[in-house]
Amino acid sequence: MHFSTSEIIEVLGTISFAISGTFAAMQKRLDPFGVLIIAFVTSIGGGTVRDLLLGDTPVAWMRDVNYCLLILLTSLATIYFKTHIKKFKVTLFVFDSMGLGLFTMLGLQKGIVFGLEPGMCVALGTITGCFGGIIRDTLLNQIPLVFRKEIYATVCILGGILYFILVYFNLKADLAKVIVIAFIFGMRVVVVRYKLSLPASYFRS
Template sequence: MTPLYFLDLAGTFVFAVSGIRAAADKRMDLFGALFLGFITALGGGTLRDMLLGIRPVSWLHDLNYLWTIFAALLFTYTFDHTTERLKKTLFLFDTIGLGVFTVIGVEKALALNIAEPYAVAMGMVSSVVGGITRDTFCGEIPLIFRKEIYATACLLGGTTLILLNDSLNITGMPSYGIVILFVIAIRVVAIKFKLRLPTVTPNAYKNKS
């Protein structure tokens, strides 16, 4: 059980919690909660594996992912997430998950000789597609398309990983650690200073509204 694997499960756990909470907001039943938890946590890795042609998709070989999602369900029912301390812990793990999923996605793509820009994209897919699917199933335009430096943190993190490998010859766990810390830093700074990406406003729209 490598540190990356442990962090992967931790990220899976927190992503699942966010899916289960979204299900609760929409008054879904237990099955809906489980399904949405599953898809939020593993949807990104699933699409990444399907795009890369890894088959079957990775989690099908490891029951720990399933148990992690059951644990997330139990946890969500049991604890009061409005507690300020828990909120901060969940945010921290969510951001760690973001970094870990990015690292895993980039590494898997590079191992299959995918060009580096696409490897960065695969890192981002691993991280963000779960949340996008969650929001779509809830009948909402995915949050990530409108708010927050979130996917951008993944793209910058993935690019950093490749730069560390190529230019500084830093690989493996040291590079992963740097990338994860970097992703956390970007998100914390972005939220503190309310940084956002600009909205798309082509010329055609500027004279309207």
Template sequence: MFCALKIEGKMSFIDLFDFIGTFFFAMSGTLAATSKRMDWFGAMFIGFVTAVGGGTVRDLLMGVTPVSWIQTMTYTYCILAAVLVALFFRKHVMQWRKTMFLFDTIGIGVFTIIGLEKALNADILPALSVMMGLSTAVVGGVIRDTLCNDIPLIFKKEIYATACLAGAIIFLIMRKLGVPSEINQMVAIGTIITIRLIAIRQNWSFPRFDDTK
């Protein structure tokens, strides 16, 4: 989240991917809520904050208010659709695990690069812009897990923060080299997606700290 969506006029590929990311983040929130036996309101609330949480925190830190998603209905429609799909088809969703995982990965990649570019455009220092990009991608999931009373997954099992970091650094370097923004976005997002897919296939994970040893 969130680039300014241009519903009228041509929609760029990153706008489309932003939607895909928002949709699948909202689904993941809703499914987390139903797995905790919540009702429609819990499912909706957590679906929503999972999708908009990262972009909201980034916007607040940077002082960009009102935050993007309360200035247009677009995100809300997208999220409502995702929540309904998740609720109605949740028994079947398990069969689509691989598809969902792919789209979720696309979302993470897109959110990272959108957040990074927004911060750079607001003259935030490059290293801090990378942090804004990562926040955009991970904070929604952190809030989702906290509201579900779990320790956030990304602090323990997931490798995708590292994939986001790699993609963000590649984006920074290519931007420095003068690569046009659209190409740069595609390459950086592609890198994030590729690393995460390989990591999962190879069952990579980082060593966790164990204070008992």
């Protein structure tokens, strides 16, 4: 049994977003079923929007029951271990950032497979990375993280551009992928740690 880089990325991304969804839903005190639904939607949201836009249907998670099982188990494990986790906010942030990096890479890659232009691949990666979180936050009735003041989607776009630069300089694709994922995750940490934000005050009217 051998896994490709893409499959490993997909599994890790699915797990990360399932955990982030579970935490976000628990913070809002949803019932267990609501928590599972939010975990599920967070985890498959980005890929579903991506597949719908590409017309690659039935969408990915419908074709492979394993991803659904993976989300279910991850969410249940997260609920079970929640008493051991003190810092909800930090945990939510870490897994959201990991999922962001992993899914952005995945979407970008699928854009390349479908023969889209590089700019569109970056857009598709950003959508794949961000939409799970957008749907999660919309359903939990809060302004999506992506629209709040810290830099969020920008990081995905920069990561996407970085990928094409790395590949342009003949870096091995697999290595470039790992670098991009680490870059997106690291940038998010830096952004939140130093409270970096784009100057919204600029728009004051």
